[in-house]
Amino acid sequence: MSTNLSSSVIARRLAQLSPSATLAIDEKAKALAEAGEPVISFGAGQPDFPTPSHIVAAAVEACGNSANHGYSASGGLAVLREAVAIKTFRDSSLEIGPKQVLITNGAKHAIYNTFASLLNEGDQVLIPSPYWTTYPEAARLVGGVPVEVPTTQESGFKVSIDQLEACYSPATKLLVFVSPSNPTGVVYSGEEIREIGRWAGEKGIWVLSDEIYEHLIYGDNTHHSIAAVAPELNDRWVIVSGVSKSYAMTGWRLGWMISTEEVIGAATNMQSHTTSNVSNISQRAAIAALTGHQHAVGEMRAAFDTRRKLMLAILGDIPGITCVEPFGAFYTFPNVESFLGKQMGAQKVRPKSTMELADLLLEECKVAVVPGEAFAAPGFLRLSYALADEDLYEGMSRIKDLFLGAVD
Ligand SMILES: Cc1ncc(COP(=O)(O)O)c(C=O)c1O
Structure with a gap:
Protein backbone atom coordinates (compact mmCIF):
# COMPACT_ATOMS: atom_id res chain seq x y z
CA MET A 1 0.00 0.00 0.00
CA SER A 2 2.89 2.39 0.49
CA THR A 3 5.42 3.71 -1.90
CA ASN A 4 8.48 1.56 -2.30
CA LEU A 5 11.88 3.08 -1.75
CA SER A 6 13.76 3.06 -5.01
CA SER A 7 17.36 4.04 -5.41
CA SER A 8 20.41 2.75 -7.16
CA VAL A 9 22.15 2.78 -3.76
CA ILE A 10 19.80 0.48 -1.89
CA ALA A 11 20.07 -3.24 -2.54
CA ARG A 12 17.20 -4.63 -4.66
CA ARG A 13 15.83 -6.78 -1.82
CA LEU A 14 15.42 -3.78 0.46
CA ALA A 15 14.34 -1.38 -2.27
CA GLN A 16 11.27 -3.55 -2.98
CA LEU A 17 10.26 -3.71 0.68
CA SER A 18 7.05 -1.88 1.71
CA PRO A 19 7.20 0.05 4.98
CA SER A 20 4.88 -1.32 7.68
CA ALA A 21 1.43 0.22 7.05
CA THR A 22 0.33 -0.30 10.64
CA LEU A 23 3.31 1.64 11.95
CA ALA A 24 2.67 4.43 9.41
CA ILE A 25 -0.89 4.95 10.75
CA ASP A 26 0.43 4.86 14.28
CA GLU A 27 2.97 7.57 13.50
CA LYS A 28 0.33 9.83 11.91
CA ALA A 29 -1.93 9.37 14.94
CA LYS A 30 0.94 10.08 17.35
CA ALA A 31 1.88 13.26 15.48
CA LEU A 32 -1.74 14.51 15.74
CA ALA A 33 -1.88 13.60 19.44
CA GLU A 34 1.39 15.46 20.06
CA ALA A 35 -0.13 18.48 18.34
CA GLY A 36 -2.85 18.41 21.02
CA GLU A 37 -5.64 16.67 19.05
CA PRO A 38 -7.88 14.28 21.08
CA VAL A 39 -6.86 11.24 19.04
CA ILE A 40 -8.16 7.79 19.92
CA SER A 41 -6.24 4.97 18.33
CA PHE A 42 -7.72 1.66 17.26
CA GLY A 43 -4.48 1.00 15.43
CA ALA A 44 -2.46 -0.55 18.23
CA GLY A 45 -1.19 -4.09 17.86
CA GLN A 46 -0.30 -4.33 21.51
CA PRO A 47 -1.98 -4.65 24.93
CA ASP A 48 -2.57 -1.33 26.69
CA PHE A 49 -1.68 -2.90 30.07
CA PRO A 50 1.69 -2.56 31.79
CA THR A 51 3.81 -5.70 32.11
CA PRO A 52 2.73 -7.59 35.29
CA SER A 53 4.73 -6.45 38.31
CA HIS A 54 6.32 -9.82 39.21
CA ILE A 55 7.85 -9.92 35.71
CA VAL A 56 9.19 -6.37 36.02
CA ALA A 57 10.60 -7.24 39.47
CA ALA A 58 12.50 -10.20 37.99
CA ALA A 59 14.03 -7.88 35.40
CA VAL A 60 15.04 -5.32 38.04
CA GLU A 61 16.74 -8.06 40.02
CA ALA A 62 18.48 -9.33 36.89
CA CYS A 63 19.92 -5.86 36.25
CA GLY A 64 21.76 -6.05 39.58
CA GLY A 292 5.38 -17.56 37.53
CA HIS A 293 1.67 -17.32 38.27
CA GLN A 294 -0.57 -16.81 35.25
CA HIS A 295 -3.31 -14.67 36.89
CA ALA A 296 -2.53 -11.57 34.84
CA VAL A 297 -2.95 -13.46 31.56
CA GLY A 298 -6.50 -14.43 32.55
CA GLU A 299 -7.31 -10.92 33.78
CA MET A 300 -6.13 -9.29 30.56
CA ARG A 301 -8.01 -11.87 28.49
CA ALA A 302 -11.22 -11.12 30.44
CA ALA A 303 -10.77 -7.37 29.89
CA PHE A 304 -10.21 -7.87 26.15
CA ASP A 305 -13.27 -10.10 25.94
CA THR A 306 -15.49 -7.40 27.52
CA ARG A 307 -14.19 -4.82 25.06
CA ARG A 308 -14.58 -7.25 22.14
CA LYS A 309 -18.26 -7.61 22.97
CA LEU A 310 -18.72 -3.85 23.38
CA MET A 311 -17.07 -3.12 20.05
CA LEU A 312 -19.09 -5.81 18.26
CA ALA A 313 -22.31 -4.45 19.78
CA ILE A 314 -21.59 -0.91 18.52
CA LEU A 315 -20.56 -2.18 15.08
CA GLY A 316 -23.80 -4.17 15.00
CA ASP A 317 -25.72 -0.90 15.49
CA ILE A 318 -24.37 0.59 12.27
CA PRO A 319 -26.49 -0.45 9.28
CA GLY A 320 -24.28 -1.29 6.29
CA ILE A 321 -21.41 -2.71 8.34
CA THR A 322 -20.98 -6.47 8.57
CA CYS A 323 -18.43 -8.16 10.78
CA VAL A 324 -17.38 -11.77 11.32
CA GLU A 325 -17.25 -12.37 15.07
CA PRO A 326 -13.59 -12.68 16.04
CA PHE A 327 -12.79 -15.24 18.75
CA GLY A 328 -9.12 -14.47 19.21
CA ALA A 329 -6.38 -11.80 19.36
CA PHE A 330 -7.68 -8.24 19.96
CA TYR A 331 -9.01 -7.08 16.62
CA THR A 332 -12.33 -6.77 14.83
CA PHE A 333 -12.29 -6.69 11.04
CA PRO A 334 -15.52 -5.05 9.84
CA ASN A 335 -16.54 -4.88 6.19
CA VAL A 336 -17.31 -1.21 5.36
CA GLU A 337 -17.40 -1.57 1.58
CA SER A 338 -20.99 -0.34 1.33
CA PHE A 339 -19.85 3.10 2.52
CA LEU A 340 -17.24 3.62 -0.17
CA GLY A 341 -18.31 6.35 -2.58
CA LYS A 342 -20.84 7.79 -0.13
CA GLN A 343 -20.62 11.40 1.03
CA MET A 344 -19.32 11.56 4.57
CA GLY A 345 -18.45 14.06 7.28
CA ALA A 346 -18.35 17.84 7.45
CA GLN A 347 -15.81 17.81 4.64
CA LYS A 348 -18.45 16.10 2.45
CA VAL A 349 -15.85 13.82 0.88
CA ARG A 350 -16.54 10.52 -0.85
CA PRO A 351 -13.82 8.05 0.13
CA LYS A 352 -13.20 5.65 -2.73
CA SER A 353 -11.09 3.19 -0.76
CA THR A 354 -10.63 2.12 2.84
CA MET A 355 -7.27 3.93 2.72
CA GLU A 356 -9.13 7.18 2.06
CA LEU A 357 -11.77 6.29 4.64
CA ALA A 358 -9.06 5.71 7.26
CA ASP A 359 -7.60 9.14 6.42
CA LEU A 360 -11.03 10.72 6.79
CA LEU A 361 -11.61 9.00 10.14
CA LEU A 362 -8.30 10.30 11.41
CA GLU A 363 -8.68 13.85 10.11
CA GLU A 364 -12.34 14.37 10.90
CA CYS A 365 -13.07 12.09 13.89
CA LYS A 366 -9.53 11.95 15.28
CA VAL A 367 -9.81 8.18 15.27
CA ALA A 368 -6.99 5.97 13.97
CA VAL A 369 -7.84 2.66 12.28
CA VAL A 370 -5.83 0.46 9.92
CA PRO A 371 -7.25 0.16 6.39
CA GLY A 372 -7.74 -3.32 4.94
CA GLU A 373 -5.27 -2.54 2.14
CA ALA A 374 -2.53 -3.16 4.73
CA PHE A 375 -3.68 -6.80 4.93
CA ALA A 376 -4.49 -7.41 1.24
CA ALA A 377 -8.16 -6.87 2.08
CA PRO A 378 -9.50 -3.56 0.71
CA GLY A 379 -13.05 -2.82 1.88
CA PHE A 380 -12.28 -3.71 5.49
CA LEU A 381 -10.92 -1.86 8.52
CA ARG A 382 -8.95 -3.36 11.38
CA LEU A 383 -9.95 -2.03 14.77
CA SER A 384 -7.87 -3.03 17.77
CA TYR A 385 -9.75 -3.25 21.05
CA ALA A 386 -6.59 -3.06 23.11
CA LEU A 387 -7.47 0.34 24.58
CA ALA A 388 -9.20 1.64 27.71
CA ASP A 389 -12.98 1.05 27.92
CA GLU A 390 -13.85 4.79 27.97
CA ASP A 391 -11.63 5.47 24.94
CA LEU A 392 -13.13 2.51 23.14
CA TYR A 393 -16.66 3.77 23.78
CA GLU A 394 -15.85 7.36 22.82
CA GLY A 395 -13.91 6.35 19.67
CA MET A 396 -16.61 3.93 18.53
CA SER A 397 -19.27 6.62 19.06
CA ARG A 398 -17.33 8.96 16.78
CA ILE A 399 -17.03 6.23 14.13
CA LYS A 400 -20.73 5.43 14.44
CA ASP A 401 -21.73 9.10 14.03
CA LEU A 402 -19.63 9.42 10.88
CA PHE A 403 -21.14 6.30 9.31
CA LEU A 404 -24.71 7.11 10.33
CA GLY A 405 -24.35 10.51 8.66
CA ALA A 406 -23.23 9.06 5.32
CA VAL A 407 -25.44 9.88 2.32
CA ASP A 408 -25.58 8.58 -1.27
C1 LIG B 1 0.37 -12.49 13.99
C2 LIG B 1 1.56 -11.83 14.60
N1 LIG B 1 2.71 -12.52 14.69
C3 LIG B 1 3.82 -11.98 15.22
C4 LIG B 1 3.80 -10.69 15.72
C5 LIG B 1 5.09 -10.11 16.27
O1 LIG B 1 5.22 -10.22 17.63
P1 LIG B 1 6.51 -9.66 18.38
O2 LIG B 1 6.15 -8.33 18.94
O3 LIG B 1 6.81 -10.67 19.45
O4 LIG B 1 7.62 -9.56 17.39
C6 LIG B 1 2.64 -9.93 15.64
C7 LIG B 1 2.63 -8.52 16.12
O5 LIG B 1 1.77 -7.73 15.81
C8 LIG B 1 1.48 -10.51 15.08
O6 LIG B 1 0.32 -9.84 15.00
Missing part, protein backbone atom coordinates in the same frame (compact mmCIF):
# COMPACT_ATOMS: atom_id res chain seq x y z
CA ASN A 65 23.36 -9.40 38.83
CA SER A 66 26.60 -9.04 36.88
CA ALA A 67 26.11 -12.53 35.42
CA ASN A 68 23.59 -10.83 33.15
CA HIS A 69 25.92 -8.05 32.05
CA GLY A 70 27.87 -9.98 29.45
CA TYR A 71 27.19 -12.03 26.32
CA SER A 72 25.27 -15.26 26.79
CA ALA A 73 24.55 -18.21 24.47
CA SER A 74 23.24 -17.04 21.07
CA GLY A 75 20.37 -19.50 21.20
CA GLY A 76 19.11 -18.28 24.56
CA LEU A 77 19.64 -19.01 28.26
CA ALA A 78 19.37 -22.75 28.94
CA VAL A 79 16.87 -22.15 31.73
CA LEU A 80 14.59 -20.14 29.40
CA ARG A 81 14.76 -22.72 26.61
CA GLU A 82 13.80 -25.32 29.21
CA ALA A 83 10.93 -23.09 30.41
CA VAL A 84 9.65 -22.76 26.82
CA ALA A 85 9.76 -26.55 26.44
CA ILE A 86 7.76 -27.01 29.67
CA LYS A 87 5.29 -24.27 28.69
CA THR A 88 4.78 -25.87 25.26
CA PHE A 89 3.87 -29.17 26.86
CA ARG A 90 1.59 -27.40 29.36
CA ASP A 91 -0.28 -25.31 26.78
CA SER A 92 -0.10 -27.40 23.59
CA SER A 93 0.48 -30.99 24.81
CA LEU A 94 3.56 -31.08 22.62
CA GLU A 95 6.67 -32.76 23.95
CA ILE A 96 9.85 -31.02 22.84
CA GLY A 97 13.40 -30.68 24.16
CA PRO A 98 15.23 -27.40 24.92
CA LYS A 99 17.51 -27.97 21.92
CA GLN A 100 14.44 -27.50 19.75
CA VAL A 101 14.00 -23.93 21.01
CA LEU A 102 15.65 -20.72 19.81
CA ILE A 103 15.08 -17.49 21.77
CA THR A 104 14.64 -14.54 19.38
CA ASN A 105 14.11 -10.76 19.44
CA GLY A 106 10.33 -11.08 19.39
CA ALA A 107 8.16 -13.36 17.30
CA LYS A 108 8.78 -11.17 14.25
CA HIS A 109 12.44 -12.11 14.36
CA ALA A 110 11.47 -15.79 14.70
CA ILE A 111 9.41 -15.49 11.51
CA TYR A 112 12.35 -14.01 9.62
CA ASN A 113 14.67 -16.70 11.02
CA THR A 114 12.24 -19.40 9.91
CA PHE A 115 12.12 -18.13 6.34
CA ALA A 116 15.90 -17.67 6.27
CA SER A 117 16.40 -21.23 7.53
CA LEU A 118 13.99 -22.95 5.14
CA LEU A 119 13.63 -20.97 1.92
CA ASN A 120 15.85 -21.12 -1.11
CA GLU A 121 15.59 -18.53 -3.91
CA GLY A 122 12.24 -18.96 -5.66
CA ASP A 123 10.63 -21.21 -3.05
CA GLN A 124 6.94 -20.36 -2.75
CA VAL A 125 5.21 -19.58 0.53
CA LEU A 126 1.42 -19.95 0.80
CA ILE A 127 -0.07 -17.11 2.86
CA PRO A 128 -3.83 -17.11 3.47
CA SER A 129 -5.24 -13.58 3.21
CA PRO A 130 -6.18 -11.28 4.85
CA TYR A 131 -2.69 -11.56 6.29
CA TRP A 132 -0.40 -9.72 8.65
CA THR A 133 1.85 -7.52 6.51
CA THR A 134 5.15 -8.91 7.74
CA TYR A 135 4.83 -12.43 6.27
CA PRO A 136 5.21 -11.61 2.55
CA GLU A 137 7.86 -8.96 3.17
CA ALA A 138 9.97 -11.25 5.36
CA ALA A 139 9.67 -14.09 2.82
CA ARG A 140 10.77 -11.78 -0.01
CA LEU A 141 13.74 -10.59 2.02
CA VAL A 142 15.31 -14.04 1.82
CA GLY A 143 14.40 -14.70 -1.83
CA GLY A 144 11.11 -16.51 -1.17
CA VAL A 145 8.01 -15.92 -3.29
CA PRO A 146 4.84 -15.16 -1.32
CA VAL A 147 1.67 -16.66 -2.82
CA GLU A 148 -1.57 -15.18 -1.52
CA VAL A 149 -4.36 -17.66 -0.78
CA PRO A 150 -7.50 -15.48 -0.66
CA THR A 151 -10.20 -16.44 1.85
CA THR A 152 -13.69 -14.94 2.11
CA GLN A 153 -15.80 -13.26 4.74
CA GLU A 154 -18.53 -15.84 4.02
CA SER A 155 -16.31 -18.66 5.31
CA GLY A 156 -15.27 -16.57 8.33
CA PHE A 157 -11.85 -15.98 6.71
CA LYS A 158 -10.91 -19.62 7.27
CA VAL A 159 -8.79 -21.10 4.51
CA SER A 160 -10.16 -24.30 2.92
CA ILE A 161 -8.23 -27.24 1.54
CA ASP A 162 -9.62 -26.42 -1.94
CA GLN A 163 -8.26 -22.87 -1.69
CA LEU A 164 -4.87 -24.19 -0.60
CA GLU A 165 -4.87 -26.81 -3.34
CA ALA A 166 -5.64 -24.13 -5.96
CA CYS A 167 -2.54 -22.15 -4.96
CA TYR A 168 -0.19 -25.10 -4.44
CA SER A 169 2.58 -25.74 -6.98
CA PRO A 170 5.67 -27.96 -7.06
CA ALA A 171 7.63 -24.85 -5.99
CA THR A 172 5.62 -24.57 -2.73
CA LYS A 173 7.90 -25.06 0.26
CA LEU A 174 5.94 -23.69 3.18
CA LEU A 175 2.50 -22.68 4.43
CA VAL A 176 2.03 -19.83 6.91
CA PHE A 177 -0.75 -20.75 9.31
CA VAL A 178 -1.93 -18.39 12.04
CA SER A 179 -4.64 -18.97 14.62
CA PRO A 180 -5.82 -16.73 16.23
CA SER A 181 -5.23 -14.46 13.27
CA ASN A 182 -4.17 -10.89 12.92
CA PRO A 183 -6.12 -9.06 11.38
CA THR A 184 -9.32 -11.14 11.37
CA GLY A 185 -9.27 -12.68 14.86
CA VAL A 186 -10.31 -16.02 13.33
CA VAL A 187 -9.68 -19.10 15.49
CA TYR A 188 -9.65 -22.53 13.83
CA SER A 189 -11.00 -25.61 15.62
CA GLY A 190 -8.71 -28.53 16.43
CA GLU A 191 -10.30 -30.59 13.66
CA GLU A 192 -9.87 -27.81 11.06
CA ILE A 193 -6.22 -27.42 12.05
CA ARG A 194 -5.67 -31.15 11.83
CA GLU A 195 -7.17 -31.22 8.32
CA ILE A 196 -4.84 -28.46 7.13
CA GLY A 197 -1.88 -30.22 8.76
CA ARG A 198 -2.84 -33.48 7.08
CA TRP A 199 -3.01 -31.74 3.70
CA ALA A 200 0.42 -30.10 4.21
CA GLY A 201 1.79 -33.46 5.34
CA GLU A 202 0.54 -35.16 2.15
CA LYS A 203 2.14 -32.43 0.05
CA GLY A 204 5.41 -32.72 1.97
CA ILE A 205 5.55 -28.98 2.67
CA TRP A 206 6.51 -27.18 5.88
CA VAL A 207 4.15 -25.21 8.09
CA LEU A 208 5.08 -22.07 10.01
CA SER A 209 2.51 -21.90 12.81
CA ASP A 210 2.29 -18.42 14.29
CA GLU A 211 0.85 -18.88 17.79
CA ILE A 212 1.63 -15.45 19.27
CA TYR A 213 -2.04 -14.95 20.29
CA GLU A 214 -2.40 -18.46 21.78
CA HIS A 215 -3.64 -17.14 25.16
CA LEU A 216 -6.05 -14.57 23.74
CA ILE A 217 -8.96 -16.82 22.79
CA TYR A 218 -12.58 -16.21 23.84
CA GLY A 219 -15.83 -18.08 24.27
CA ASP A 220 -15.73 -21.87 23.97
CA ASN A 221 -12.75 -21.84 21.62
CA THR A 222 -9.42 -23.34 22.62
CA HIS A 223 -5.86 -23.20 21.39
CA HIS A 224 -4.46 -26.10 19.33
CA SER A 225 -0.98 -26.25 17.90
CA ILE A 226 -0.80 -27.80 14.43
CA ALA A 227 2.42 -29.52 15.51
CA ALA A 228 0.49 -31.41 18.19
CA VAL A 229 -2.68 -32.27 16.29
CA ALA A 230 -1.23 -33.20 12.89
CA PRO A 231 1.37 -35.96 13.22
CA GLU A 232 1.16 -36.32 9.41
CA LEU A 233 3.39 -33.24 9.18
CA ASN A 234 6.23 -35.53 10.14
CA ASP A 235 8.15 -32.83 12.02
CA ARG A 236 7.98 -30.39 9.12
CA TRP A 237 6.70 -27.56 11.32
CA VAL A 238 8.02 -24.45 13.01
CA ILE A 239 6.11 -22.88 15.90
CA VAL A 240 6.55 -19.15 16.41
CA SER A 241 5.41 -17.52 19.63
CA GLY A 242 6.58 -15.26 22.45
CA VAL A 243 5.63 -13.21 25.48
CA SER A 244 4.66 -9.98 23.64
CA LYS A 245 0.88 -10.28 23.50
CA SER A 246 0.07 -12.70 26.34
CA TYR A 247 2.08 -10.85 29.01
CA ALA A 248 1.92 -7.26 27.69
CA MET A 249 5.63 -7.36 26.85
CA THR A 250 5.87 -6.07 23.27
CA GLY A 251 8.71 -3.70 24.14
CA TRP A 252 10.87 -6.36 25.78
CA ARG A 253 11.43 -8.05 22.40
CA LEU A 254 11.31 -11.67 23.43
CA GLY A 255 10.00 -14.47 21.24
CA TRP A 256 10.98 -17.96 20.17
CA MET A 257 10.89 -20.51 17.41
CA ILE A 258 10.51 -24.24 17.97
CA SER A 259 11.33 -26.87 15.36
CA THR A 260 13.61 -29.83 14.75
CA GLU A 261 17.12 -29.65 16.18
CA GLU A 262 18.43 -29.37 12.62
CA VAL A 263 16.37 -26.26 11.81
CA ILE A 264 17.00 -24.69 15.21
CA GLY A 265 20.74 -25.41 14.83
CA ALA A 266 20.83 -23.59 11.47
CA ALA A 267 18.81 -20.64 12.78
CA THR A 268 20.99 -20.40 15.91
CA ASN A 269 24.08 -20.37 13.75
CA MET A 270 22.65 -17.49 11.72
CA GLN A 271 21.63 -15.64 14.88
CA SER A 272 25.18 -16.00 16.22
CA HIS A 273 26.35 -13.96 13.21
CA THR A 274 23.54 -11.41 13.23
CA THR A 275 22.06 -10.44 16.60
CA SER A 276 23.86 -12.71 19.12
CA ASN A 277 21.88 -13.30 22.33
CA VAL A 278 18.62 -11.55 23.13
CA SER A 279 19.03 -9.13 26.08
CA ASN A 280 19.66 -11.19 29.21
CA ILE A 281 17.35 -8.90 31.18
CA SER A 282 14.45 -9.62 28.83
CA GLN A 283 15.24 -13.33 29.01
CA ARG A 284 15.13 -13.25 32.82
CA ALA A 285 11.81 -11.39 32.65
CA ALA A 286 10.45 -14.02 30.24
CA ILE A 287 11.46 -16.81 32.65
CA ALA A 288 9.38 -15.08 35.33
CA ALA A 289 6.48 -14.71 32.87
CA LEU A 290 6.47 -18.36 31.83
CA THR A 291 7.18 -19.97 35.20
